[in-house]
Amino acid sequence: MSGPSWPPAALAAAGLLSGSTPGGLIAAIGTAAFxxxxIDGRVARSTGTASAAGSQLDSDTDASLVLVLSCAAARSTGPWTLGIGLSYYAFLAAGWFRPSLRDxxxxSTVRKVIGAFQPCALLFALAPGVPATAGAAALAVALPLLVISFGRDVVGLELRRREYHVDAAPAPRARA
Incomplete structure (x- = not known):
């Protein structure tokens, strides 16, 4: 028997703590997951099984994959890489304080492209044989794009909430 089989998240966390990240294995598993x-959304839509709950689960699992990959990449690129993996969770946490962020x-095609670029950049940085500077450069492009995307969404949700509340407010009474 060869020993225990660890999930990718445990491998990434153990690599951060021990100083040895199994990047090739995480890159392979991450690529398969990506x-x-x-295809999972297309399959759900084509079979008529798509739902809001499934869409939320898809977003949550995507965020989990990005967090695991960013933990693994942080070993070779630095802790700033964790910003990529933690951004979704920061957005969710901000929703506790700003209800408009829960809307x-x-x-958005732009959001989808930027969202897909994050795991691509992380997988590239983790791929065996990729120079650390090239991987860091890809992530140095990915993080600002993600910040811009989340910023755009925050502003859009806030503006929409303000417009809704202005439109929903009763009109002032005219003086007689």
């Missing part, structure tokens, strides 16, 4: 994620977002 490719499967690319549904309108569909």
């Amino acid at each position: 490719l499967l994620d690319a 549904p977002l309108p569909p």
Whole structure:
């Protein structure tokens, strides 16, 4: 028997603590997860099994994958890489304080492209044989794009909430 089989998240966390990240294994598993994620929504829509709960689960699992990959990449690129993995959770936490951030977002191709670029950049940085500077450069592009995307969504949700409240407010009474 070869020993225990550890989930990728445990491998990433153990690598951060021990100083040895199994990047090749995490990159391979992460690539498989990323490719499967690319087709699960299409399958759900084509079979009529798509739902709001499934969409939320998809977003949450995507965020988990990005967090695991950013933990693994942080070993070679630095702790700033964790910003990529933690951004989704920061957005969710901000929703506790700003109710408008809990509102549904309108569909956005730009958001989808930037969201797909994050795991791609992380997987590239983790791929065996990729120079650390090249991986860090990809992540140095990914993080600002993510900040811009989340910033755009925050502003859009806040503006929409303000417009709704202004429109929903009763009109002032005219003086007689």
